[in-house]
Amino acid sequence: MSLTPELRAALAAVSSATIHTILLKQGIRRTFMTGPQSLTGSTDRFVGEAFTLRFVPAREDVATPASWGNPISTRAAIEEMPAGVIVVADAMGVRDAGIFGDILAVRMAKRVVVGLVTDGTMRDRVGVLASGLPIWCAGIAAPSSVNGLTFVGWQEPIGCGGVAVFPGDIIVADGDGAICIPAAQVERVAKEGPEQELFEAWLVGEVEKGEKLPGLYPPNEENKARYAAWRAKK
């Protein structure tokens, strides 16, 4: 997936909630990652191509501090990250090992990584927050990654929060969490998403005016016409 500036801008205006609905209407339901939530509580939205990291469980003979210097290591992976990506790390939901701390977060920020999404945890809360890197994770834990995880590679297909993520898929993360748009669906989402957001804004306005839900959402013919008229004036 080549994420053009136009696609990036279009997606930045579409909530993860709306994206999920568009994909569900295509029969694709398993796209929202359960577990990762914004570490700061921010509701800002970020968009990027997925750059995947993969861990397997720790084994004491291979998951050691010495392994951090291996050719296959999180350090090496970080140096391969292009600017603009969102890193998605498959930590198998492990909660007793922080996959990254301040040093690696700072380096990712330096490499202009847009954000980090993981179903695992981070460590060094203070330092990680200071890095400014936008992070969606399942919590904080003091131990280093090797306490519970062995790093095995990058840019492979992974699972994260119950969702299959392939390199080239597009990630959108906001105040509801992180969603994976399959590469083949990105143009559809970029096209339908802003329209759907507009319709929902109209709906909220109608409800605020006191309209009842039945017939409004989903709309009956009358309300479809009312919306079309409103839409035409935009």
Next chain:
Amino acid sequence: MSLTPELRAALAAVSSATIHTILLKQGIRRTFMTGPQSLTGSTDRFVGEAFTLRFVPAREDVATPASWGNPISTRAAIEEMPAGVIVVADAMGVRDAGIFGDILAVRMAKRVVVGLVTDGTMRDRVGVLASGLPIWCAGIAAPSSVNGLTFVGWQEPIGCGGVAVFPGDIIVADGDGAICIPAAQVERVAKEGPEQELFEAWLVGEVEKGEKLPGLYPPNEENKARYAAWRAKK
């Protein structure tokens, strides 16, 4: 249960923690819903009669966006909600489907629903918070309800957070979460609750003065007398 203004006011002065203790002394232990917590972190307290909603798991042939227009739908249920109720939604603890988003939250607020309690999640964090509806839930997820749930009815007995809730029970929700007062226990709670709160306030004061716990809480005869004297002056 008819929740008179007097009962409502009395209960508003009793914490969910104190309510639980009063019910436990009656042998009723399973009344506190595990999972729902205030979405905003507010510690304000709300009281209302339970209006129940019931979901079963999603099945792709029935849990569809088209189902939102069915006669049995969350939309229809919302239009049946009387002012002053607290909605309790049995989402079976499902975490990958937001039961409601901004549009429905705004409509519930319009209908003067007092609050919403669910063991599931909400979607559209930004819009839901903007609605002003007080919400106790188990988290946020971008997908719509049909991703994980099929709506099947309202004002039926349900389970929520491990607690049986019947229409007519009274819900109190505050900074500790949400508790269900069986309808037959409401008058007792409204009567004993404020007294218990007064006693606990006295206890905190005594402990702040440096009193030791044994003999004070639970109180021995001497401390019962001291409290009685203090109480008499109120």
Next chain:
Amino acid sequence: MSLTPELRAALAAVSSATIHTILLKQGIRRTFMTGPQSLTGSTDRFVGEAFTLRFVPAREDVATPASWGNPISTRAAIEEMPAGVIVVADAMGVRDAGIFGDILAVRMAKRVVVGLVTDGTMRDRVGVLASGLPIWCAGIAAPSSVNGLTFVGWQEPIGCGGVAVFPGDIIVADGDGAICIPAAQVERVAKEGPEQELFEAWLVGEVEKGEKLPGLYPPNEENKARYAAWRAKK
């Protein structure tokens, strides 16, 4: 373990993340408690000798409000707590019973308890926060301890958040959570910890300057020399 003021001061300068790494290098991995997190979200760090509390599951004939007056009770345990300890309560991860509320929290604060760590929950959020006692817990629940727990003793070996804690071990709790330093490891941690923190501060500085990770962390010979030179100037 006698926690001298010197040891206490040294440990206060070492993050729980760094402590874990030092212990892991000794082959001791299971020291970080999964579940307890700061109730206020504070990232302040606290250090104290472990004072342990032990619960077993509730049984309706023994876990009663009347049991609060027993010789073996949380009240009695609190009166045995020396100043300066961190209380660690084994609540077996139970989420439907708050182990302590405001009254007991205020009393612990009066006794100059440094903090409370539990894999269970607290109750009376408002009152507990008002007590000022630093707390790491797994959440908030309105029910009292006897709803889910029977208190059976203090200063025994316990498990908390998946970690074995013995009286005399040292607890450090901060923004990442709570870690247990086995008594025999405290001097090592107090000695190596501040050095490691210094090294990591240098690393962060280097990365902020744009240094790449491979060769830097872990350091190759060149970077070891650069750090030694920097360190020598401190």
Next chain:
Amino acid sequence: MSLTPELRAALAAVSSATIHTILLKQGIRRTFMTGPQSLTGSTDRFVGEAFTLRFVPAREDVATPASWGNPISTRAAIEEMPAGVIVVADAMGVRDAGIFGDILAVRMAKRVVVGLVTDGTMRDRVGVLASGLPIWCAGIAAPSSVNGLTFVGWQEPIGCGGVAVFPGDIIVADGDGAICIPAAQVERVAKEGPEQELFEAWLVGEVEKGEKLPGLYPPNEENKARYAAWRAKK
């Protein structure tokens, strides 16, 4: 759904595994109940219309032995069961309460109930097995239903093992567990199922002869033709 003898016979020849594949090809994935397994380990297959039972969590004021005599009780429900149904009980996966023991199992067998499926547990293992009623459950537990459950009704939509079941759906249970065929899909399954079983029998035969998988399953044109020839001779 009217389950004719013809449909019943056709479905009895189709494995739950094959049924799932047929439904999945229609986009209906969530039909297999996770949890219920044959209590005896039998691999026999049973077919029946779903007769649903619904429980909510226990509450000590309503979930009592006295409640067994209520108009809404498991006893009353059993007397409403027509011959030939498979009872599906939504026990919310609760493991500390046996929904039925020997007495009720014997009564269901007397009423010519075909089988019982639940995501909860049974009690009185010896007596329940002696009843001869085919049972798929998630285990055995000594406590009675009221220990963990409150019975609230029958022939309502329910969830069981993560699957939505509506009265009128058809249940097939065998050595792999229990599956729910939505009423609208029964004829399709009864028609396609036996064909699919025939094809799979041919496949197993081919593999036993030493055929490789690629090109065989799924079949390429050559193998489709070979199968068609084999099929024509049947």
Next chain:
Amino acid sequence: MSLTPELRAALAAVSSATIHTILLKQGIRRTFMTGPQSLTGSTDRFVGEAFTLRFVPAREDVATPASWGNPISTRAAIEEMPAGVIVVADAMGVRDAGIFGDILAVRMAKRVVVGLVTDGTMRDRVGVLASGLPIWCAGIAAPSSVNGLTFVGWQEPIGCGGVAVFPGDIIVADGDGAICIPAAQVERVAKEGPEQELFEAWLVGEVEKGEKLPGLYPPNEENKARYAAWRAKK
């Protein structure tokens, strides 16, 4: 609790299911251990006074093979076990550490231990079965206890499968699992239990004759009289 031969014999005739019902009618619900099931699948019943063992989580500095020779060790505990007890081991539900293997099982059998109940797992399936010791456990795992557990003592209050067990309580284990009778309730159970079993046997007989459930179980006045007449002839 002194378990006289008379009490032992009386309890041996009462199922764990019936015991639970008797205790529940006293308001004591949490007595059945969730997790332990007969390792052989036997439905034989065993009765004994509880002899408790307590584990906390493993920590690599103390949970070592060398610790097996400590004064506080499972070996030392076994040598303290009186004949006739049922050992109940609190393994906190840990599934990756077998608390005992063949050698210790054989030694317990030699000491005329009646049975072993744990919410953890056993190791050495073949050898443990060969020992003939009746065992209720939550599964089998190859690792030794120190892989996940640290042994800390015996004859202390413990939790097992969600139930509080105190030394002196009586354990009954059969085909439904294991239940704890609080010491103060043993005489009641021994007295009411056999009567209840007789009544249930009559009920099963009536249902087998074709009686309907309502009015029979629980019995109305007519059926109470019929049972009384039947009972009088016994």
Next chain:
Amino acid sequence: MSLTPELRAALAAVSSATIHTILLKQGIRRTFMTGPQSLTGSTDRFVGEAFTLRFVPAREDVATPASWGNPISTRAAIEEMPAGVIVVADAMGVRDAGIFGDILAVRMAKRVVVGLVTDGTMRDRVGVLASGLPIWCAGIAAPSSVNGLTFVGWQEPIGCGGVAVFPGDIIVADGDGAICIPAAQVERVAKEGPEQELFEAWLVGEVEKGEKLPGLYPPNEENKARYAAWRAKK
């Protein structure tokens, strides 16, 4: 790892329990897979080099029946399996998708695969058992793999049952379950294992004669000498 016939024979005489203890003494604890158990309940032991399979979660656009014909498919992987391996499949513990049914099990048996280990489930219980392939799995489920899983590759590092498994590691599976011997540890295990089994056999014999545990296991000097004498006669 080249698994010579000598190594294979040596390992076949060592239980998974003993293997775990030998590895634990090397500081390697996480080697036993939690979840997989023998499908037939057999206690036979099998040894083979690990051949790994990797799944990620299902996504409806890629996990389809059509995907079974892809170049990267379980079918293609099976045709790559050398004789004598034990297949280890990372199914992430998913329980609602059987990774293989009868057709693929028969093909694996044809390819002289020694066994299959997975933390997921199998489907087609009857057919899979008929294939004769020894299987350790976490249960049975009717749905096909694509219901919950997407197959992504073979002979990669994986996690299975909480254990890291690399191609070339050696798997031993028996009545206790399945363990992974890191390639670098195989010779040690093959050498020490049979000796340890002999020692344990002697221990069991001593305990059966009535020996007490303290001083015997672990052995004191006297018992070490007694064992040495016994060993010398073998």
